[in-house]
Amino acid sequence: MNRFQFVADHQCRYGVKRLCQVIGLARSSFYHWKATAAEREARRCAGDRLAARIRVVHRKSSGTYGVVRITAELGEAGHLVNHKRVARIMRGIGLSGLRRRRRHRTTIDDPAAAEAPDLIGRDFTA
The missing domain is CATH 1.10.10 (Arc Repressor Mutant, subunit A)
Structure with a gap:
């Protein structure tokens, strides 16, 4: 139940002004909600x-x-x-x-290719 429906259900007993003050709702918002129900x-x-x-x-x-x-x-x-x-x-x-799309592989490694030589001589040991 939303706040507007609560006010609509209890307005006969407590009044719209009082309910809106307690809930923290603007009366104009309640009346707009009521007018746009249809x-x-x-x-x-x-x-x-x-x-x-x-x-x-x-x-x-x-x-x-x-x-x-x-x-x-x-x-x-x-x-x-x-x-x-x-x-x-x-x-x-x-x-x-349904998602049927396959993943397209764009790069295929050549297993016969030689590994690139380390020309700079980097050392990555900690």
């Missing part, structure tokens, strides 16, 4: 619908698609959404793409 609920519902679409695309790809490909699939289906939002929702529902 917008937060709409955003949460939209996020739930998007999470369902993401699950479908992820399942259709056998769990291989990550954020970039799922965002592209959603865009092709007509659901324009930012990749950061897709990443946040995927993280929230516990989905991730």
